[in-house]
Amino acid sequence: MTDTLPTATVGDGTVTEREISQQPDVWRETARIITDRRAELDAFLGPLLGLPDLRVVLTGAGTSAFVGEVAAPGLSRRLHRRIEAIATTDLVADPLGSFSEDVPTLLVSFARSGNSPESLAATELADQVLQRVHHLVITCDPEGRLAQQHGDRDRSFVLFTPARANDQGFAMTSSFTSMLLSALLVFLGDDDATVSALATAGEQVLASRDRVQRIVEREPERIVYLGSGPLTGLSRESALKMLEITAGSVDTYFDSALGFRHGPKAVLDDRTLAVVYTSNDPYTRQYDQDITRELREAIGQDAVIALRAGAADDGADWGLEGVEQVDDAFLALPYVVVAQLLGLHTSVRIGATPDNPFPGGSVNRVVQGVTIHPLEA
Structure with a gap:
């Protein structure tokens, strides 16, 4: 269908x-x-x-x-x-x-x-x-x-x-x-306070589209998304979002903060953008900060965006206020809005059609061509 x-x-x-x-x-x-x-x-x-x-x-x-x-x-x-x-x-x-x-x-x-x-x-x-x-x-x-x-x-x-x-x-x-x-x-x-904080943080991201546009204007050819714990799964979703909306025109990669060094780091070059989802857990956050510093030494300060909870600053870190105390699985909600906007703005830049990036039907919203084989008792 x-x-x-x-x-x-x-x-x-x-x-x-x-x-x-x-x-x-x-x-x-x-x-x-x-x-x-x-x-x-x-x-x-x-x-x-x-x-x-x-x-x-x-x-x-x-x-x-x-x-x-x-x-x-x-x-x-x-x-x-x-x-x-x-x-x-x-x-x-x-x-x-x-x-x-x-x-x-x-x-x-x-x-x-x-x-x-x-x-x-x-x-x-x-x-x-x-x-x-x-x-x-x-x-x-x-x-x-x-x-x-x-x-x-x-x-x-x-x-x-x-x-x-x-x-x-x-x-x-x-x-x-x-x-x-x-x-x-x-x-x-139920947690109305957390939901309210997440919604406000999401609105902060949406109000920062000029920042997204500036990132996209660098025309990265590869984008790496990294996160730890629940945010590793978010990195995977973020990479997929860019691939989907741009019809595969931008190479994307995902990994955990620690796992990236074990081979996948080879993708880095001077046309790579790295996005690090920084954990709210104090212990886990240390590993995210370590890989952020390492990436900035490798490909430059402006080529690495570290999303984190907390007050915004004028540097490469992107702070979201009001969500400093929420668990990482919740924090994924406002974080992923950044990835979605990156995908949308990149699609616009390359002249793709974000609502229907595969007009020929090679990839579909509901997967086709799958045969479900019976499992014999």
Whole structure:
């Protein structure tokens, strides 16, 4: 299935630009939805979270998988329990390896449309392989097949993001951040103060588009995104966003702050831009600061952007005020807006069409060409 892509001019006024800009308001609306459904969520999750051997698996494909990669380490740290991120693409290809232990399992599925073949197959394979599995589906499309399949099931709970988070542009922006925020609030509880701080930080980023434009005017040919802990998953999403919106015209790389030295550092040259997502955790932050200094020595001060919580300065660091105390998984929300804007402005610079970067259909919003093979009992 292929969703119909909107027609829009390049630059401000595109669907992609609107969906990036609306995110602070979407986050506030997402929090209200979670609060309104809190009693239902607690009734569904309470008995499961009371099981000492419960395994929580966060799954999705592409950007939806990266929601889980950001959320899992943050949730594990706060909840002190077993929470893993496994992409549907890995789970479907190797269900017996992914579900090698037949323990009580909560499969949390993230999906913008819910129509990707792997999204549907992952839940079906979990039901086939595991004796005790429940499903929490967090999706943007009430009409999607995943939502329809799980809407009336006793062992499933379907949670919808705000309607406008169901992105119509090619790249997932509002859908990514709203599903991530939904997952964090579902498991960690309502937190209006944090949501308000995140929305304000997101608005700070959106008000700094001139800074993004200046970065893009350097015309980097390679962009490296680095982060630690939950922010490693964010680095992966950021690299994908640039690839998608520019139709692969800019080479992108991602890694952890420590992992980058072990070979991937070879990508650095005088046309490289590096973006470091600095952790709020005092211990982890030391490694982010170390790689930031090393990168600046290698490719220059202006070629390295270090995003961090705290007051803004006039140097290469990009500070976001008001989010100094939030966990890194939450901090990913305003951080990723920078990556989204970098992708959008770069797309404009090279003359691409951000709403539909692949007009020939070589890459699609909902993946095509996937054959789901039956798993023999």
